[in-house]
Amino acid sequence: MMATNAMSPGTPKSKRPKCVKDLGFDTTTCNGQNAFEPPSDIEIEAKTSTPTEFKFTQEPTLEQIRVMQNNFSKERDFDKFHSPRNLLLAMVGEVGEVAELFQWKGEVKDGLPDWTEKEKENLSQELSDVLIYLVRLSEKCHIDLPSATVEKIGLNHKKYPADKVHGSCKKYNEYD
Numbered sequence: 001m002m003a004t005n006a007m008s009p010g011t012p013k014s015k016r017p018k019c020v021k022d023l024g025f026d027t028t029t030c031n032g033q034n035a036f037e038p039p040s041d042i043e044i045e046a047k048t049s050t051p052t053e054f055k056f057t058q059e060p061t062l063e064q065i066r067v068m069q070n071n072f073s074k075e076r077d078f079d080k081f082h083s084p085r086n087l088l089l090a091m092v093g094e095v096g097e098v099a100e101l102f103q104w105k106g107e108v109k110d111g112l113p114d115w116t117e118k119e120k121e122n123l124s125q126e127l128s129d130v131l132i133y134l135v136r137l138s139e140k141c142h143i144d145l146p147s148a149t150v151e152k153i154g155l156n157h158k159k160y161p162a163d164k165v166h167g168s169c170k171k172y173n174e175y176d
């Protein structure tokens with residue numbers, strides 16, 4: 001379904017859409033319970049795709065990751081430690097561990113061709129830790145992360161119209 005209610009970046013926070021439904025998108029199919037159907041103005045098919053282009057696997061979904069981490073925490077009686085604040089600090093700590101892997105390397109090439117297998121494995125683990133804590137934090141804050149992300153991408157489309165910003169890295173509020 002098309003977004004019908006345009007929202008300018010200057011809209012006060014209190015008046016901003018709270019969920020993807022407020023943008024005019026059909027949310028009945030993107031709440032983690034059902035199959036995901038993207039709003040028709042947000043493409044999920046790659047614009048161009050080559051056989052060598054990097055892609056994620058289809059599963060696990062964020063909901064499946066939420067369940068896996070929820071089970072992991074229950075089995076270990078970790079729930080009592082997983083308050084939103086603790087999870088936020090844990091996530092930021094893991095972001096720091098990602099940053100440490102890039103520290104002093106200068107710019108690195110796409111696909112990290114100059115990294116050792118061990119370095120790539122470390123990065124893979126630290127990025128996963130960030131995601132695991134992000135998903136857990138979202139769960140604890142009752143943020144439906146997949147839907148919220150679609151909503152945010154919708155907002156990004158409105159703030160950064162492709163025909164206006166093409167090839168520029170200026171912030172949306174720096175345009176006339």
Ligand SMILES: Nc1ccn([C@H]2C[C@H](O)[C@@H](COP(=O)(O)OP(=O)(O)OP(=O)(O)O)O2)c(=O)n1
Nearest residue numbers: 072073078081094097125126128129130132133
């Ligand atoms: N109380 C805890 C402890 C760990 N984990 C899970 C979530 C993370 O994916 C991972 C974090 O474990 P560590 O704190 O041991 O961090 P690392 O795995 O990054 O180890 P290191 O700090 O040695 O790199 O384990 C968790 O959910 N709750």
